[in-house]
Each structure stands twice: as C-alpha cells, then as structure tokens.
Amino acid sequence: MISDGCMKKVTNMSEVPAYLKGRGRGRGQAPAAAGKGWGSQLWGGDNSVNSRTNGQRNHSTASNGLQDHKGDAGGRKYDGPAKKERKVTGSSDEKNGDGDEKFRQASVQHQQAIQQYLQDQPESNDDESSEDEDDIGNNILSSVFKSYSSSIGEEEKDVNQAQEDLVYSFRSGVSACLICIETIKKNEAIWNCRGCCAMFHMQCIQKWVKEGVYQHMYRSDDDSIPKDLPWYCPKCRLEYKPYECPTRYMCFCGKVEDPKFDPWLVPHSCGQTCGRQLKPECGHTCLLLCHPGPCPPCPKTVKTPCYCGKNAPVVRRCSAKTWSCGQPCGRTLTCGQHKCQQPCHAGECSPCPKTSQQKCLCGKSTSVRPCATPQWQCQQVCGKRLGCGSHVCERSCHGDDCGSCPRAGARTCPCGKTEYKLPCTEDIPTCGDTCGKILDCGIHKCSQRCHFGPCGTCRQMTKKKCRCGQKLKEIPCCKEYLCDTKCSNTRDCGRHQCKRKCCDRNCPSCEQTCGKLLGCKNHKCSSRCHKGGCYPCPLTVEITCFCKATRITVPCGREKFTRPPRCKQSCRLPPKCHHPEQVPHRCHFGDCPPCRLMCAKVHKCGHICPVGCHTAVRVKVKDNVQRAGPWEGRPTMRDEIVEKICPPCLVPVPITCLGGHETCNIPCFKAKPDSCLRPCGRQLACGNHTCSLSCHQVQGAVDTVQAGETCEVCESHCLKPRPEGCPHHCALLKCHPGDCPPCQQMNRMRCHCELTVQHISCNQWLKADQATKAAMKSCKGVCPKTMPCGHVCGATCHAGSCPRIGLCEKKVIMRCKCRNRKQELVCKNVPDRQAKLECNETCQKEKERKKKEEDEKEKSKLEEERLKNQAEIEEYERKMKGKKRKPRKQQEVEVTQTFVQKYGKYLAVSVVIGVLAVFAYHLLQV
Secondary structure (H helix, E strand, O other), rough: OOOEEEEEOOHHHHOHHHHHHHHOOOOOOOHHHHHHOHHHHHHHOOOOOOOOOOOOOOOOOOOHHHHHOOOOOOEEEEEEEHHHHHHHOOOHHHHHHHHHHHHHHHHOOOOOHHHHHHOOOOOOOOHHHHHHHHHHHHHHHEEEEEHHHHOOOOOOOOHHHHHHHHHHHOOOOOOOOOOEEEEEOOOEEEEEOOOOOOEHHHHHHHHHHHHHHHHHHHHHOOOOOOOOOOOOOOOOOEEEEEEHHOOOEEOOOOEEOOOOOOOOOOOOOOEEEOOOOOOOOOEEOOOEOOOOOOOOOOEEEEEEEEEEEEEEEEEHHHHOOOOOOEEOOOOEEEOOEEEEOOOOOOOOOOOOOOOEEEOOOOOEEEEEEEOOOOOOOOOEEOEEOOOOOOOOOOOOOOOOOOOOOOOOOOOOOOOOEEEEEOOOOHHHHHHHHEOOOOOOOOOOOOOOEEOOOOOOOOOEEEEEEOOOOOOOOEEEOOOOOOOOOOOOOOOOOHHHHHHHHOOOOOOOOOOOEOOEEEOOOOOOOEEEEOOOOOOOOEEEEEEEEOOOOOOOEOOOOOOOOOOOOOOOOEEOOOOOOOOOOOOOOOOOOOOOOOOOOOOOEEEEOOOOOOEEOOOOOEEEEEEEOOOOOOOOOOOOOEEEEEEOOOOOOOOOOOEOOOOOOEEEEEEEOOOOOOOOOOEEEEEEOOOEOOOOOEEEEEEEEEOOOOOOOOOOOOOEOOOOOOOOOOOOOOOOOOOOOOOOOOOOEEEEEOOOOOOOOEEEEEHHHHHHOOOHHHHHHOOOOEOOOOOOOOOOOEEEEEOOOOOOOOOOOEEEEEOOOOOOOOOEEEEOOOOOOOOOOOOOOOHHHHOOOOHHHHHHHHHHHHHHHHHHHHHHHHHHHHHHOOOOOOOOOOOOOOOOOOHHHHHHHHHHHHHHHHHHHHHHHHHHOO
C-alpha cells in the first residue's frame, strides 16, 4: 500500500489502487499481456515506463492517442486528453467517458511500443566481458586463498596486501619491468627479487648484472674480475652473490621451471602450494598457492606464554604469538639488587633506574651513580706499589693487577744497539753511537747520536717529481711537491674535465649531479654524473578510480598510458534528482546515467506520481543571442538540467480526517481534509494523559497512538507518589513519562552535637541504613557535650550518650570556701564534686585583711556621694533665683478671598452653557 508519501512494494494485486490498474489520468499500466505485470513497471523493471528511448517516439505502433499524449517516461509535460477534459468543463458524461477510453488505448499502445523497442535493441558485450574477467579474477583469488582462509578465519585482514599483489599480477598492463619500463606479459619469462618481490624480464636482469660488472672493470685499473663481486636488485638494492645471477625461468615458489600460462591460474605460477618458510621464521610454511609478493603472516594457532612467563599459555596466531600480560616483569636486573618494575615486555630488561653509593675500580673515590653501571673509573692515578717495591703504578684507575715493573729485566739504549742489565732504580744511558733509525720519509736514516724521544722530520734535500710527473724540483724530503698544472682529462662520466691541480692521472669520480630527464618525463636523475642511460625512475604512482576506492600502483611515467582500474564499488555521487538513492551502478567517470526510477513525488492529495523521474532532465537549449551580422556563428546548443513539474492528480481517493479517525471516499478534486470534531485522543508525551483538542492535523507523530508536535502540551503537575520519607516535590514539576528522577534536594539537619548544620541529599538519606545515616549526620568534629562530671566529652561527634561517662581523666582543682587554698585531683577519683577543702589559719587572716579593706572603701564611697549631692543642690538653687522669661505673642493674619475664587464655579458653568447654545443654534441653521 502507498500512504504518507512513502512507497512500499505491493504483493497482492487486490491492494493496488484503481488508478494503478489502468484507470485514471495516464498512470495506469497495460493489460497483463502487454508486459510482465504492474509491479515490474512500477519499480523500474524491463517493462517500466522508466526505460526511456528515442526510438519509441517514431515507432510504427504509436497511434494518434500517443501523439496527443506528447510525452514519454522522460518526464515531458503531459498535455494530452486530460487537458482537453479540463477545458470542456460542464460537458456531458458521455464525452468524458470517450476521453478516458481514448487515453487508455493510447497508454496501451505506448507500453507495447516500449516493449517492442527493447526487444529489438542488441545487447552490449563490453559489460559482459568485464564481468567475465572479474568473475575469473574472483575465482582465482578464492582458489588461491582457499586453504589460507579456512585456517585464519574471515575476521582477519592480514591478507589484503597479498590479494592486491595477485590482482595486479592477474591484470594485463599493470605489472611493468623497472629496467626497460615495459609491460610484463603473462607468458614472458621473469625473475622476481626475494627482498621486494619486484618482477623483471629475464633478459633485463641478466643485462643489469653484466653492466654492473662492466662498470666495476671500467673504474678499476686491472682487467681482472673479482670472484666475489656482488650485484644488487634495481629496486630494493638487496645484495646478491655472483653465482645467483638468474639463468632459469622459475615460478614464484621455485618448484617448477618454465611454468606454462594457465588462464585459471595466477600468471607465472605453477598452481601448487607455495610451501616457502614464513617470515619471521616459525617453522611453518605458506599455505597459499604459488603466488607473487611476500607470503602473508602465519595463520596457525599455538599456545605461548607471555614475555615474563607468569601467566598460563594462551592460544594465539603464530604470526602474533608474542604478547604481554601487563603485569610487572619482576626479573632481577643486572645490578643483582632490584627487580624490573616495567610491564611484561620482550627482550632484556632496561638498566636499573635507581642510584646507589658505588666505589671506583681502584677504591679511592665513592659517588652516587646509577645502579646499572657499578664499574667506573675516577680518572686518578692508581699509585699502588709495584712488585719491585721502588716504583708505583702510573696507570689511571683500573680493576686488574698492576703487573710487573716496566723497568725490570734487560733494557736497551734508545737506538737499540747496546743492551744493559741494571736495577729498575737506575736509568738506561745512551750509547753515544749514531741513532740510525729510518725516518718518516722511509728513505733516509736519523744522523743524530743515540737519543730519547722521536727522531724528528727529514731535512735532507732531494729531487722530487710532482704528482702528475711533469715537473722536477729539489726540495726537503719531508715536503710534497705539487705543481700548478690542471688535469685536462675527462672523468668517468665522459662529460666533465677533472680540473684538479697536479693530478696523478687517477681522476676521482665525477661529483656533479646528472640532472638528465628520466624516461618518466617527470623527474630528473639525482645520481652522480655517469655514462650511458640513466636508471629508470624508482618512484611509483597510484592510479585510482573516480571514488578513490580502487587503486593500482604503476611505475612513474606509465600513468599517462594506463587506464584507470575498473572499480567494483557502487557509484557514490549523489543523485541530481529528488530521489535519495539512484539505481545502483558501478563507479564511473563523467555524469551518471539518467534516473530510471519512478518519480514517486507526493501530490497535495497524497498520491504519488507514477511517471518516470523528471526532476533532473537534460535538455538542449539554444542560445537566443542576437547576432551582429552574418559573419558571426550560428547560435550554439548547450545542455541544461531542468526540473519538470508533475502532471496533476485527479484520481478519486479516500480522504481521511485530519486526526485519522474516519475515512470517506470523496473525489480527489473535491476532497479537502477536515476535522471530524472528535477528540484527538492521542497519548501525550507525558504518557499519563491524552490530547483533548478536537480532531486536528498531527505533525511529527511516530505512529497513530503517540501525540505529535501540533497536539496540546501537558501542563499538569507531576502527581506521582513520592518515596516514603521524601517531603519534596518532583524535580521535573510538570507531568512526565516514566519514574520520577531521584530527589537531589538537600535536607538541612543538625549534627549529633547540634553545633553544625549538615546538608545531605534527600535521595542518599532515604537509601542509607541506620549506621550510614549516623555517619552522614556526624560533623566529624569534637563532641561539645558535658559529662556528668562537668567536663567536655572530647570524642568525635556521635549519636547517643557520650561514651566517656565515669572515665574522665582530666584534672580537677579543689578549693576551700575562701578560695585561698587549692589542690589538683583526677576527675574520676573525685566522687563528690560538691566537696571542698577546709580553711586553715592562713585563710582566716586573709579574710580579716579583706574585710578591713572593704570597710575603708565603703566609707570613702559614702563621703564622695555626700559631696556630690551637696554640689547638685547648690547648682539647682542658683538656677532657680534667675529672671523668668515672658511668653511670646502670637500674631493672627486674616485671609480674604478674591471674586474669582469665591464665584469661579458659577462663572465656568455659565460659559459652558453659552458655548453649547451657540453650537446648537449653528446646527439648526445648517
């Protein structure tokens, strides 16, 4: 069924609306004999109106009704019989019936013409050939990875690189030889490097090895070829021995010589199991069929412990069998005192990070040094006595034996001609003969007498030739003679001269950069200047499809001639029409094909447009620019994407009231949704009340039960019962769905000692037990309550009576009645706090002294009061004898009113009456 502007596939023809079965304004389908059925036409099948063709316009089966229609599935504006029907308003029912019948006949002919045209069109073989090639590639990949996938599982992603290598090898024109920059064909002999797995032509790699030997011979003076002269891979520079020069064409795994090409196998493969040792070597062999590129990681499972060996072994992939448990390592470090605190790790433990007091090798100095380096030298002279007892060791700080005295035994003079046997305490004298040692020049001998120390430089004059051998000059033997003649020979590159002064004809290699443009035409040679052609560009370029999901790697320079890879991903370009998705098709360059889906736009009445998509239609538009003269070109045609409007819908449809309470069958052109005046009745968002508004249009509703955006909003207060003991209202205040949130208001209560006000969350207070409540109510301060003895409790704020009753350890001072005598006692040892000490003679004397002082103070106080009262009486009498003041006279002022103030009201009334009389007279005259 189709409702609310959404399309759903219909499986029962009885549910199909009448206008889709053949009745209505050109939206019907042909009879069953004209196509496969309305479902395939509606959803864009082979028989749908979405299959737009240009040949259907001129088809012989088209009738006059089709020409009046003037539109196809491409979205042309409908202007056929329906328009005529709208013009003839008020005509008889017989004319309307003839128009509908004519339109139905035209629709049937239109569908038959489309079906006939599609049957006559030849099918393209390009897509089939590409699909066949892709199917073959998928079959090859599945066969190669069959045994490997069954071992490692589908969740692993380590085989992606191997799969890419297989795909590149399978596709023709992708693999290229980096020596000759030519494509490696599927039936040509190749050699692949065991390091980078790059493929080269057999004759190219052999030529590469021979040219390397030639270059070595050219640079060396002799013509002999060393037996151990290595050669290197052109790509990864892996070193090979001379006997490893390839002479036989082998498959990738090296089992079969001259493998035959099989279209169902990877090129240059023997089709057998690879069997090569996996890297890193674990004892297992590769399970793939003979393949190019490196072998994937080992898929087998083994039980291995962690690095530290504390945890039990677990089952892991052999390629990732090493793992860390994350616990401290715990192994003893090299210092022998501390243990490794790092998490479980591979390899040796790191040096001990702690420090300690350590002695040097000789034991003279002590320093705080890292615990990992206990042996160190203080750079002081050893100073220990040697075996002779006369000399000390002159070596710097060391830990081994000092050895014997270097002056012990037979010794010779400095020139070595005379031997002496003297004690180590005596120095060897010189023999007095000529030194005779060969000087640094290697030709002359020292002419000095036997001496200690070096002989010095040779000062004899001799004739020397320069390095190039062109000039001769007599100079000191210790000096080298170089002339100023510049070498004019060319270096090994054959392009630049040597230009070195006094060159010995052994010109060094050219140090300039070659700078020639490589074969890729993009980069220049960065090697030293050399003879012959430059090596190929070692860089590679990635060629991607339009969506960048599929890519291939080709040598630099081949990207201009290599076609982009065929991408199997779906096109990701957004549709230009109004549809959220277009018909699935592969990634491509350029514009997407026209949309073949049904328009499916929703009319105001709620029906969908059944014609082909016409939102983005490419049309040719002629530039209507006025030409200045005949010499200017004709108006050009350009393509524009326009949006065509949908034909109006006039099909009778059932109309539902705004609130969806009842449905009536009303003609579409007269139908207008209205309210049925029933209560809405939808469940409000609070979940407790329903909408009391009259039937109205609901927007934003999820289903037919829940209220929408246009329904009333519940303004009631939350009336749900509160938890037992909670006196607060719901935090949401208004009516809401679900349970009320926990009460977060703070209860104000005093602590146990009633000194501090505690603020505790209501929710926490209700959920807590008695012990927790007592802990929450405590202020954690000192209890200020007094015990029966009169002292403060001193314990932490607590509930109930103080725990220290009868156990007070505080000191109490006992005094006599006169408070002169006192004594300190422990509180718990004083059962009666009212008891006091008895007074003695000293107390009696002190009482008498204080009594005398009080009597004297009282007498002085009475005398001061008497004098003060007498002075006040005298001052009062003096003031009473003075003159009496006379009372002030009060003047009375009479205020008289003016005439206006007295008769103002009467004058105003008379003026108003006069104005009204004049106005009335004027109205009567008019």
